[in-house]
Amino acid sequence: MRIKSRALIKSIFLNLLVAILIVYIAGPFIWVISASFQGENELLKKPPSFIPKSPTTDNYRYVFTGQVPTSYEVKGQLRSRISQEARLIAPALKNSFIIAIFVLLINLLFATPAAYAFARLRWKFKVGIYNFILGSRLMPAMAIAIPYYVIIQSLKLMNTHLSLILVHSALTIPFSIWFLTLYILNIPRDMEEAGLVDGCNYFQVLQQIVIPMILPGLVAASAFAFMTSYNEFLFARFLTTSITSQTGPVIISSISGNPDVSYSLISVCITLGMIPPVILAITMRKWLTEGLSSTITFR
């Protein structure tokens, strides 16, 4: 009886904790999504309403079709001042997504073999190169923004997807390597050694033995690479000059400073911006929580 009630208290406590966390984390998003369905005038009431009193899809319709929302319609001389800029969010998110996916793939392809080489193999210059790769991330971005600009310009890559793919990869690979190296160092070597004795070379060991064992780590590292690239702002703003390659953060930041764009429209853009990563998250969810415990055994 006592064990049961202790378990119950523990269960209530934990569920409460989960509820609080959900409110803290999801609260702002629910507000923004709710705001995207409200007209501008409603949003400015004091106090604002969490649940829209007169919900409208006008804002979404504007972003996708250009039809001006009714709450802005002006009777009189002055033209309605809605900047078309909010409509750039769809192509911008497409750019963000494309760039981020490539960065994710490059991270997986480049960082995984490198991490294995650092963790398991003995070779000359290993420590030096390892420290160099990690140290490359110490310099604050604003100090190197201008040289980056010069590099991209000399490669004639201004305003292209490739420029951001390269820069974002350079920004994320060191951390992926570091994380995966430490991850690999912490899995038992028995299986690998068995494989080597059986005649596999390093590449086969990596491919068939190590990778299945570090799947949660790989998922974490690729999620990190994707998110970092998707959300990167400083270089994206600096190295892009038109919607050909401008990404979500650049557009959202730009419209938030534009007096001709309302909070409703900003909310729409933020809401839309969340969709690709959420889709990715849902797809990867299974891998994220699949435990290793079943695959590791002790002799």
Add this chain to the structure above:
Amino acid sequence: MSIIRTANGSLHRNVSRVFERFYPYASVLPALLVIVLFTIYPVVYAVRISFYQYILTKPNSHPFVGLNNFQDVITSYYFKNSLINTGIYTIASVTGVMIFGLIVAMLLNTKIRSVNALKIIILLPWAIPAVVAGLMWKWIVNSDFGILNGILYSLGAIESYIPFLADPVLAKVSLIMAHIWKEGPLAAIFILAGLQLIPNEFYEAAKIDGGSGLLVFRYITLPLLRPILLVVVVYETMTAILTFDLVYVLTGGGPADSTSLISWFAYAEIYKFLNLGAGIALSIIIALITLILIILYMRALKTEDTIS
């Protein structure tokens, strides 16, 4: 490393030996190329400029000034205060993020049903850029039409709206809450990956031996998590020290410079004061401080995870 015996004889062994020897370098090469392209030139450029006078409004004079830029920056009006502010901010944020990450990771590792919703929601703050996070939080704590004030007021908790961002202390708190909200998920995901490295056998053995939850946590979970914790702490510290987007959008460094972090001044030196030499000197100082912190972390957490 190990001797590979095959039935085919020495020729195959030589080829595989060669493969063995070059394999590590080949594995590292692609990553190295990308990184070298974006590291060597910028760092050389930056270090060189820091020793010269490079003021954009004086384009025709770039004398060598040695350590003057560094000296000017350290004795400037902002250095001490912003360093203190950054220190407070970093300690509070990193602590908050680690606690948040640990709690969430452990929750995600259990079988409680409500955790399934959390699994998707946890990724949301990660899914938005820092500028958007700053924007959302700025709007939420807005003193005229912010929803936080609205809720507190409706609940009767406050009599009149609180201008969070206009008070030096509350502005700092708002900033730290927004930072934890934004960075916590990353910590949670990585710590979760680390938790899943710990085989179930350990927990089962502890249960048989009669270990309580807290003891298990302290003597089994934490030590085994140490290497991952180290990675996350270092990354979060670097992120906190270099925080820029979030601060710029949420508070702009105000009020009264109470949220002006050292990274803001590195930016301001270059883009507002137009002093490239000083800005880069300050950036180098920040990089050195970060490096020292990292070395201290590694000593403190004393893991045996080295690659040599």
Add this chain to the structure above:
Amino acid sequence: MKKLFALLSLLVLASMLLAACGSPAPVATEAPAATEAAVTEPVTMDFVVWSYGIETITDNIKNFQELNPNITINLKDYSWLDYHDTMVGAFAANNSPYLLYGSDHWLNEWAAAGWLVPLDKYCPNVKEYSKEVAPYALQGMTYNGEVYGVSYYADTMDFVYNDTLLQKAGFTTAPATLDDVYTQAKELKAKGVNEYPIIMAWSQKEGAFPEAWTSLVFAQQEGGNALFDAELNPVFNKEGSAAFDVMEWLRKVYTEGLLDPASLSMAEIDQVKSMQAGAHTFTIVPQYNMAELNKPGSGDFAGNFKIALMPGSSQSTVGYVRFYAMTQKVVDAGPDYIAAACKFMDYFGGKTNGDYTVVKRWAVENGLGFAQLPLFDDAGVIEAFGKWGDVPTIKQQATLARAKEGLAPWYGSWDVFARSEIHKGILGEQSSLDTLNNMADQWNELKAAQ
């Protein structure tokens, strides 16, 4: 310096005379000077702007290209908040555009850095245009005696009040001095009309912060040199100065709960929205916001926002100017590019067929202020402005406006420091005199380093 002052006084007199004899028709015109070169080969130039009214700009470019088939303009834009810093980065990386927007508060920086070139040196018509420009605007476009731009937009910082709310508290006339504002605000609060009758957009990164604060200072003092003397030495850091009075007043209205504490974190967009919602009665905004405030249907009080001359003995205010500028890249590219750039300046900031076409369009369609004084007499402008403001008051404030003092290459750097100090003074973290002394010391330090 004295000569310049004399010249400017003459210009003020001349423009006031011109305005006084205003005729409904635009000022007499002349065809573009025959000395202007023709564009012999196709020229393509990029034009960088901040993200405001992009559709209008694109349309203007289309019209310009139709009139000048040899010239192609590629538009690029960045958010206003990022514009200055992004362009600094681009210039520093040797990636200068050909044509771009400029603003008075950083003209000194960019001209000293050699990024912008003087327009009147290369485009003969600019000298003509400069004669019709309001003094504060011309001052803002001049560096080392040369004119660096033609203006598309110039405006004043205006004191704006909500007439409905003011009458609710029992007042029928707008405040004329800071004491009036204080008294009226107290009454507004006591009667429960507003919790905080006064609002300002003084976030540490808000662009118009220094302009609003300076406009208060200017209004308290007759004549110039309220902040700096002719040699750019600070004169504001003593008791009884205009700046001192302003800081003391600010501290008073802050502690008595008349100035919304949130002002220290507020930006212009939120300030305007707050005013629209009726949360406050008094504020200082750049004038172009009046069109938005009084736009029918934009809020409960639309149509009831009025401009009052800046409260103070002189009722002067700050005027600022935004303009088109040309970079060294154009000069380096050769005479065809220079000619094309001058044609651009003519169309966008100057006259086409005797009319300031583009500038007038901004004024009528968007309610933007302008530097070109003849437009005050244009029927279309008067009608458009009349919808949201009182044209005589607007004109009067424009004539009383002065450019910011202290526009030197280190102004931007000093500005970053000054904002934080003003915050500290309002919060009470230091006395008004200490605030002003700190600002003066920092100015002197920066000046000596030049």
